[in-house]
């Protein structure tokens with residue numbers, strides 16, 4: 511298994527922390543490491559979707575992918591080991607989640623929907639969408655606008 515961290519950073523305006531909700535869909539593109547072919551499709555990977563792999567690849571995974579070209583099947587398991595929230599203090603990339611991969615690797619990510627953002631005043635915004643790469647709202651308790659901007663991501667091999 512090869513482990514990849516999804517590293518994310520963003521500029522937070524009056525927001526103390528940002529994290530994925532309990533039913534988060536990780537929208538990713540993958541490539542087959544058997545033949546090095548990128549898949550064109552985006553895949554929604556949800557931790558609630560547990561799959562058991564075949565006899566050769568024992569374990570529980572959250573996503574499987576059959577390569578169109580070489581027909582090999584790759585597997586991915588979501589791992590919270592080392593995962594952190596995005597916080598206002600952290601200006602660098604943080605590991606938001608990790609993927610344990612076999613036969614595939616993640617190559618791209620869409621922030622999409624399902625984020626929780628907590629303002630400096632403690633107001634919790636549920637189901638925040640970062641599909642446009644940013645988000646803004648108004649926090650009544652704080653009496654000021656809040657937002658998430660300039661979201662960037664990359665995958666690093668652990």
Ligand SMILES: [Zn+2]
Nearest residue numbers: 542545577580
């Ligand atoms: Zn392949």
